[in-house]
Amino acid sequence: MNSTRRTFFKTGATGIISSLLGFDLEPAYAQAKELRISRTTETRSTCPYCSVSCGVIIHTLGDKAKNVTPHVVHVEGDPDHPINRGTLCPKGASLQQDINNDRRLTKPQVRRSGSDHWEDISWDRAIEEISRLVKKTRDETFVERDALDRLVNRCEGIAWNGGCTDTNEFNYLVVKSMRSLGVCYLENQARV
Numbered sequence: 001m002n003s004t005r006r007t008f009f010k011t012g013a014t015g016i017i018s019s020l021l022g023f024d025l026e027p028a029y030a031q032a033k034e035l036r037i038s039r040t041t042e043t044r045s046t047c048p049y050c051s052v053s054c055g056v057i058i059h060t061l062g063d064k065a066k067n068v069t070p071h072v073v074h075v076e077g078d079p080d081h082p083i084n085r086g087t088l089c090p091k092g093a094s095l096q097q098d099i100n101n102d103r104r105l106t107k108p109q110v111r112r113s114g115s116d117h118w119e120d121i122s123w124d125r126a127i128e129e130i131s132r133l134v135k136k137t138r139d140e141t142f143v144e145r146d147a148l149d150r151l152v153n154r155c156e157g158i159a160w161n162g163g164c165t166d167t168n169e170f171n172y173l174v175v176k177s178m179r180s181l182g183v184c185y186l187e188n189q190a191r192v
């Protein structure tokens with residue numbers, strides 16, 4: 001078979017391999033997928049990565065068994081979702097690897113001034129330090145009136161940059177809290 005880049009994408013890797021081998025692999029792939037999700041619990045959710053907010057179905061194994069930690073085994077696009085109709089971009093399609101990842105951070109870390117490494121700290125200590133430094137910085141850099149004596153009430157000493165895995169709900173709360181402090185330098189991927 002004469003395979004080009006165009007036919008590869010049009011037919012799909014499965015179709016090309018099937019043609020080369022001389023038999024149809026599609027039923028085997030479909031059955032393997034069915035076996036993988038046959039005993040899972042389906043949870044409908046929203047991809048957290050960007051403001052498109054595609055619908056996803058998360059397949060979890062072990063939800064119904066006693067003394068078993070539920071484990072996400074598959075994530076796919078929700079065919080009934082009006083935004084994406086079952087499709088996902090590569091980031092959304094790799095969500096399972098985001099959930100099951102031994103490099104995922106599960107506790108706060110801090111890199112002190114002048115240090116070249118991150119160290120673990122407790123949640124209580126992180127909250128205490130962040131609160132204290134935010135208060136100190138805001139007190140020191142708050143601008144009530146600009147050079148033309150216009151009332152501006154803004155904090156110029158703090159900036160916030162949100163990551164792509166922050167949910168829209170989290171970003172909503174960030175905007176509310178940062179605006180209440182007078183922070184103007186504010187960016188996140190939800191564009192709220």
Ligand code: SF4
Pocket residue numbers: 047048049050051052053054084087088089090091092093
């Ligand atoms: S699947 Fe891709 S396009 Fe859809 S919300 Fe996630 S990151 Fe955005």
